[in-house]
Amino acid sequence: MISKLINKTRFTQKPIVLLSLIVFAFINLAIVLINHYSFRTVALDYAIYNFAFFDYAHLRISPCPAYIYPFPASFFQDHFSLTLLFLSPLYWLMAPIFGTYSLLILQWLFILAGSWATYKLIATKSGNYTYGLAAMIYYFLLLGRYTAYREDVNLAILGSSMIPVFLYFFETKRFYPATFSFIFLLLNREDYSLWLIFIGIFLMIRHRKNPIEFRLSSGITILSALFFVSIFVFIFPAIEDEHKKFALFNYAIIGETPMEALKFLFQHPLRAIELLFVNHNENPYYDGIKKEFYLVYLLSGGFILLLRPLYLIPLLPLLAKKMYDDNPLRWSVETYYSIEFVSILPVCVFLILLELQSSKLKTTLIWFICLASLLVTLVRLFIPFSNPIVGEANKSNFLSPAFYHTGCDVPAINAALNRIPKNAAVCASCRLLPHLAYREKVYYFPKINDADFICLLKRGDAYPLTTAEYDLEWNKLLFNKEWKVLENKTDFILLQRIPN
Numbered sequence: 001m002i003s004k005l006i007n008k009t010r011f012t013q014k015p016i017v018l019l020s021l022i023v024f025a026f027i028n029l030a031i032v033l034i035n036h037y038s039f040r041t042v043a044l045d046y047a048i049y050n051f052a053f054f055d056y057a058h059l060r061i062s063p064c065p066a067y068i069y070p071f072p073a074s075f076f077q078d079h080f081s082l083t084l085l086f087l088s089p090l091y092w093l094m095a096p097i098f099g100t101y102s103l104l105i106l107q108w109l110f111i112l113a114g115s116w117a118t119y120k121l122i123a124t125k126s127g128n129y130t131y132g133l134a135a136m137i138y139y140f141l142l143l144g145r146y147t148a149y150r151e152d153v154n155l156a157i158l159g160s161s162m163i164p165v166f167l168y169f170f171e172t173k174r175f176y177p178a179t180f181s182f183i184f185l186l187l188n189r190e191d192y193s194l195w196l197i198f199i200g201i202f203l204m205i206r207h208r209k210n211p212i213e214f215r216l217s218s219g220i221t222i223l224s225a226l227f228f229v230s231i232f233v234f235i236f237p238a239i240e241d242e243h244k245k246f247a248l249f250n251y252a253i254i255g256e257t258p259m260e261a262l263k264f265l266f267q268h269p270l271r272a273i274e275l276l277f278v279n280h281n282e283n284p285y286y287d288g289i290k291k292e293f294y295l296v297y298l299l300s301g302g303f304i305l306l307l308r309p310l311y312l313i314p315l316l317p318l319l320a321k322k323m324y325d326d327n328p329l330r331w332s333v334e335t336y337y338s339i340e341f342v343s344i345l346p347v348c349v350f351l352i353l354l355e356l357q358s359s360k361l362k363t364t365l366i367w368f369i370c371l372a373s374l375l376v377t378l379v380r381l382f383i384p385f386s387n388p389i390v391g392e393a394n395k396s397n398f399l400s401p402a403f404y405h406t407g408c409d410v411p412a413i414n415a416a417l418n419r420i421p422k423n424a425a426v427c428a429s430c431r432l433l434p435h436l437a438y439r440e441k442v443y444y445f446p447k448i449n450d451a452d453f454i455c456l457l458k459r460g461d462a463y464p465l466t467t468a469e470y471d472l473e474w475n476k477l478l479f480n481k482e483w484k485v486l487e488n489k490t491d492f493i494l495l496q497r498i499p500n
Contacts, residue, residue: 017119017133024140025112031149031398032104036434038406039413039457040395041104043433043444044068046152048075050100050437052084057091066433066444068464076239080231081155082187100435103153107161114161114343115139117168122350124172134366135350139164141373142300142345143380144338146396151336152434159188160343163199167347170203175216182220190231195317195340196224202313232258250326253280261324276323286328289389293322296333297341300376301369304349311348315341329389333380408457408491416487416494420453427451429461429470432492446473454483454495 035041047066052075055062063072075084087106094102118139123132139145148157162185169178185192200221207213253275255261265272277294279287294302305311318340323331330337349369356362381397394402417435420426425441427448432455436442443449445456446465454477462470477483477495487494 029108035395039431041152041434043430047433047437049153054438056085056088066442080190107153110158110161114164117164118346121168126354135346138370139346142342143377144342148336148339150395154336155189156339160340163344193224193228198317199314251324254324281328289331293333300373301349304352308352334390424452427454429456430463431461452497457492
């Protein structure tokens with residue numbers, strides 16, 4: 001019966017499904033392209049990602065000159081990840097056409113792959129393409145899909161998009177592509193092996209009566225655990241040096257190391273649960289941040305998970321990583337710190353809904369959560385529920401007129417950037433650096449070093465300096481005899497070093 005229904009819907013599903021995918025694809029692509037065109041992408045981290053993409057394509061693993069560290073450090077020393085290394089051959093195909101937009105487009109393709117896998121998984125499991133369509137729409141309606149664009153490109157966005165792909169291949173017994181997806185995820189970022197341990201446990205329980213799936217999910221759990229231990233015992237010590245240590249395990253409230261944290265969880269389980277919900281920062285400004293996250297995603301359909309606690313298992317490491325962190329920004333719904341949730345939540349929610357016996361209740365709940373997530377996203381984009389940490393969301397809210405206001409003379413700035421030779425050493429301010437990062441020497445102002453050119457936006461681009469410090473520094477350059485002023489416009493300045 002199911003196979004007949006799938007065959008019957010092959011012809012009727014394509015127009016509405018493809019049209020929906022095209023609409024959401026256009027919106028998501030437009031957001032990143034407009035942000036980059038409008039000089040809203042930033043040095044930390046998009047310039048660093050672009051440099052690594054360029055560097056790996058040239059068969060190098062160099063210290064990234066765009067870091068603001070006072071010592072040399074490579075991308076590998078910040079994150080153990082092979083993702084950009086895997087993608088780097090595409091530099092030679094994409095960069096000549098798309099320039100520094102290339103990684104934004106690649107990430108967009110990953111997001112689309114995740115949406116399509118979500119659709120295919122739910123449509124296949126239900127035998128009803130409308131359920132798959134609703135799951136894909138839900139995937140695109142969740143708030144975190146849009147707040148993530150505050151971060152431009154990120155390994156978490158790339159990796160989390162592959163989770164539905166992996167689950168689709170696994171659940172449809174296509175084990176070779178599932179294995180490939182698993183390996184990609186394992187090597188995407190150091191914390192993904194921890195996530196995969198819990199996904200493996202979830203699959204073991206879900207498929208405990210299916211010998212092949214049970215054995216494979218057991219293997220996933222064991223390999224992920226071994227890899228997670230290996231990263232901290234062998235890999236990080238091997239890539240650290242006297243200056244750059246792994247600095248992303250920031251969970252002082254539960255321990256200084258993964259082993260201390262694990263010990264804390266077992267010794268103080270009630271306190272560990274409490275910390276998932278309360279502010280453990282001394283500043284009361286952050287009191288409502290964690291509650292806001294839970295409110296947003298419970299109202300956006302997360303309450304369905306309470307019907308089947310089994311489906312909470314893949315979310316446990318995400319909650320722990322998010323809520324135990326020292327930085328309150330990571331607890332919030334802002335930037336990309338919810339992207340793993342919004343990538344796996346549609347799969348979990350819809351698999352639960354498919355188990356409901358009443359077709360009427362199932363259909364009602366499916367479209368209710370889509371509507372609820374749409375309303376929550378619209379409200380949150382325009383009206384913050386609690387104290388904002390990052391500030392206004394002009395990079396995320398494509399519905400706001402401000403999103404389409406560039407705030408600077410984009411053609412004139414691009415013309416100035418085009419005056420800089422491709423191989424010249426360059427120093428630039430925060431929002432210009434990502435456009436110049438395909439070169440061996442690209443420095444983040446005020447670190448000038450041996451730069452041949454300096455290009456700076458005059459307003460709204462001071463970080464990591466204060467506005468007063470920034471204005472003082474670029475004004476001093478205008479009168480520095482070592483530099484020739486090529487352009488001094490309302491929005492920007494372009495200088496060239498005078499040869500000795």
